[in-house]
Amino acid sequence: DQQVKQNSPSLSVQEGRISILNCDYTNSMFDYFLWYKKYPAEGPTFLISISSIKDKNEDGRFTVFLNKSAKHLSLHIVPSQPGDSAVYFCAASARKAGANNLFFGTGTRLTVIP
């Protein structure tokens, strides 16, 4: 039972344009959401997070939006750069419920075309 879903396995974007990566979740207890970036042969690297008390968090070129009513979050990268090409994982946690782990989506492979 996949509680965090990334329905797009891949995405290609031209350099300089916006990349939008989407994520849906089913568990209403989730209150903390994260995006990780993974290059081949490396572990996931933390990118940005958002608490359920917010609907937007911005860090440089990266912005995460959270729509709790739709149980949907998205990661916007603008402008996209070739070095952003990687697999992006969405993850969620139920911190207030004392959850011990993160639930991950299956990832979206982003390719930024120079």
Place this chain on the structure above:
Amino acid sequence: GAGVSQSPSNKVTEKGKDVELRCDPISGHTALYWYRQSLGQGLEFLIYFQGNSAPDKSGLPSDRFSAERTGGSVSTLTIQRTQQEDSAVYLCASSPDRAGETQYFGPGTRLLVL
């Protein structure tokens, strides 16, 4: 400071053999997690340590899997009598204190069971 390290980086073994995977978390991080990623799948939670105790072992797929942590630092994941379906990337992560915080991942161990 050093990040999470894992060894070996790659392991090829024969079906039925036992394997040990090691994780060195970030110094001072009390929480440690093991995940695995099978081909084409998201990250699957295996076990969580707080200090040397494992309050959550719910993700271990069978009794062939066990893990321990000593001195609140290094952890070892042991898989006994390996099967081909155990082939995956095994990832270790650590976080500063309580569960559900942002987790920092090691590079993973790629296990191939022939």
